[in-house]
Amino acid sequence: MARHDARNVPARMIGLLFFAASILLRHGTSGxxxxxxxxxxxxxxxxxxxxxxxxxxxxIQLTMVTWIYEPKDGERMNIAVFHxxxxxxxxxxxxxxRVTFKPSPPELSSPSIEISDVRMTDEGxxxxxYATYPDGNEQGITQLVMLAKPVNSATTVAEVAGTKPVVVARCESRxxxxxxxxxxxxxxxxxxxxxxxxxxxxxxxxxxxxxxxPTPTDNAKDLTCLVNHRTQLKDESLPLKLTIRYPPMVEIEGYDNNWYLGRTNVxxxxxxxxxxxxxxxxxxxxxxxxxxxxxxKENELKVLKVDNSVNTTFVCEVKNSIGTTREQITIHVREPSKTDSNAGVVAxxxxxxxxxxxxxxxxxTVLVARSRRQQQGYRANGGSDMKTRIFGGGKKASKNGTSGGTGSGGVAGGNNNGPVYIDRSPNQGLGEKNNHHQPFTMGARPEVVTGTPTAQDILLSNELDEAERRKFDEMEDEERYDHFAGGGPILQLRPPPNPDDMIGDYMDDDMESQRDGSVISRTAVYV
Structure with a gap:
């Protein structure tokens, strides 16, 4: 028997399911x-x-239509009926x-209504x-949403810094x-x-x-309230800055750990x-x-001059309406630095x-003086200086500069041409500088006074390079005095005002030392 009931259960369930589906389908279609x-x-x-x-x-047959209002909170009510x-x-x-059918009188197939001067309480x-035959009631639902644009605002709440959470800002959409x-x-x-x-x-x-x-670091931070509402095209932004109150936070600056005795302007x-x-x-x-x-003076402490009395601890005390804060710093005065000051370095x-x-x-100055000496030496020697260097003295000349023999026709082992002295000044005779003169004998080589060469002589002697020196040596070797075909030496002098003093200072001033050791007159012309 039990087995028979079990076999009949599926058939009964299937029948119930088909019945429920038909009801749902019917109501869904009518809705x-x-x-x-x-x-x-x-x-x-x-x-x-x-x-x-x-x-x-x-x-189906439409018999009547009714409009029903269902508030969010409260009982439903009929507001309009048409038969x-x-x-x-x-x-x-x-x-x-405030409610009427439109159009009036309405048609049963389109019974629309109109509500004028709607209120916020009309939302729902x-x-x-519809009342129909034979299907019964059919309905459709419209949700009326009442809109009101809010008034938005935001403010900060000034709070004292602390460890407990507090309200620091408030935003309202009213x-x-x-x-x-x-x-x-x-x-x-x-x-x-x-x-x-x-x-x-x-x-x-x-x-x-x-x-x-809140903490002191939160003060003046940016804070923005964003309000989203259906009546707004976009979120309304309300920017704020936090206001956090706190007692003074003090810091002392200016001490560089190098305050020494006598230092000023610190x-x-x-x-x-x-x-x-x-x-x-x-x-x-x-x-x-x-x-x-x-x-x-106010928040500044000027030290006119550092002395031992500055070797202390200074305290700065700051007050505001929230509280008082003290900060201190200890100064260690040092001895003056032994290193040279900047002034000594600059000096x-x-x-x-x-x-x-x-x-x-x-x-x-030395270079200019040397250049002037060279120019003076060249002007003094002129064109005859080269002749004098070539034909006078030379390697064959004796060390004392005197003649090696006698006779009117020449000098043994020397140059046959003697120097000819010419007075180049128009009015003044040679030797007037020192007023010392000494007579000469025609035909004989004048006596040459040897001595230590001057600085000018040394500078002039260095003007010729090695090539020029070799050239002069070759010329001296080829043109020795004993092969020179010429007459006896001719020495022409303008008689000085005082012939007795001629040789002294005149010869000392006139003589010039050569590289080969000989001494030649600056004014004599050798022919």
Missing amino acids: QRVKVEPELASYPGQTVNLRCAFPDPTG PSYGPNYPESQMKG RYVCE DGRPAAKIRWVTTAKGNWTETSKTGADNTVTVTSEYRLA GLLCKANANPVAHTVQWTTMTGQMPDTVLP GAVIGSLLALLLVAALV
């Missing part, structure tokens, strides 16, 4: 036959048109006097329900419909909470609070960061006595530069 707008939005004071239609009543035989009717409701679901959505954008480390409140006119006020444990600076701004800055010392060489550099300039000037 789609009533045409309405799913949602409609409006602002307070406007007029809205709720459309409804039954475009294909084939196979083909009895016409339209408007039962008691909050819309009576509106059902267009009297909006639907409710706004709020979020925060900031680098501060906090979070936010949100609350909403519905007003008597069905509008909603949303409030969001930003909380954090000092300390007391820097304070506070909110609100510090109103009092006071300098003291741990001993209670301020050194005579120290001048405090040394200046002296060194002057010495270098003097050395350069001396070198230039």
Whole structure:
């Protein structure tokens, strides 16, 4: 028996499933036959048109249509009824006097209604329900959304820095419909909470609070409230800056750990960061006595001259409305540095530069003097100097510069041509410089006084290079005095004013030392 029931269960279940499917299919099809707008939005004071239609009543009979209002919170109510035989009717409701069928009188196939001067409390679901035969009731639902643009605002809340989270900013979207959505954008480390409140006119006020444990570093940080609402094309941005109050944060600057005895123009600076701004800055010392060489002025402490009294601890005390902060620094006065000061270095550099300039000037002077001596020597010797160097003295000349033999026709082993002295000055005779003269004998080589060569002689002798020296040596070898075919030496002199003093100073001034050791006159012309 049990087995028989088990075999009959599947057949019974299949029958029930087919019955349920037919009911669902029937209701689903009929529900789609009533045409309405799913949602409609409006602002307070406007007029809205709720459309409804039954475009294909084939196979059924439409008997009556009813509009029903379903508020979000509350009981549903009929607001408009139309019967083909009895016409339209408007039962008691909050819309009576503001709701009508359009067109009037309406048609049963399209019984749309119009609500004027809509209110925020009119928001809810509106059902267009048909009574049909034989299918029963068919309906379509429209959601009426009332819109109200909110008033958005944001403010900061000044809080004292601490360790507990507190509200530091508040953002509000007031009297909006639907409710706004709020979020925060900031680098501060906090979070936010949100609350909403519905007003008597069905509008909603949303409030969001930003909380954090404030620190001095959070002061003046950027914080932005973003409000999103259906009535806005984009999010409304409300920028803020956090306001965190805190006591002074003090730091002393200016000490470089190199305050030595006698140092001047140093000092300390007391820097304070506070909110609100510090109103009092006071300098003291741990001993209670301020050194005579120290001048405090507001947040600056000037030290006119460092002495042993500055070797102390200075205290800077800063106050604002939140609190008082003290900071101190200990000064260690050192002995003066033994190294040369900058002035000594500068003086040394200046002296060194002057010495270098003097050395350069001396070198230039020597070069100029040498050049002048060379030019004077060339002018004094003229064209006859070369002749004198070639034909006078030479390697064969004796060391004392005197003649090697006698006779009117020549000199044994020497040059047969004697020097001819010519007085080049127009009015002054040779030898007037020293007024010392000595008579000469015609035909004999003049006596040459030997001596130490002067600096000018040495400079002049170095003018000829090795090639020129070799050239002169070859010429001397080829043109020896004993092969020279000429007459006896001729020495012509203009008689000096005092012939007795001629030889003395005149010859000393006139003689010039040569490289080969001979001495030749500067004014004599050898022919």
